[in-house]
Amino acid sequence: MGFLDSAKDKLTELAEQHPDQVESLSDQAIQRGGDAVDGVTGGQYADQVDGAQLRADEAVGER
Secondary structure (H helix, E strand, O other), X not given: OOHXXXXXXXXXXXXHHOHHHHXXXXXXXXXXXXXXXXXXXXXXXXXXXXXXXXXXXXXXXXX
């Protein structure tokens, strides 16, 4: 087993043990990513970005 396989297994185990923290961190990352896109585009695509954020949050929440 390689280093990356070992790291992936450990991260998966930690995520399963602390789902609330994973959800919180993923929500923050999705929000910050959308805010960054809005900042670069001047909010021109805010509706599309909001939709993408919602879909990303739903996809992460399903696991």
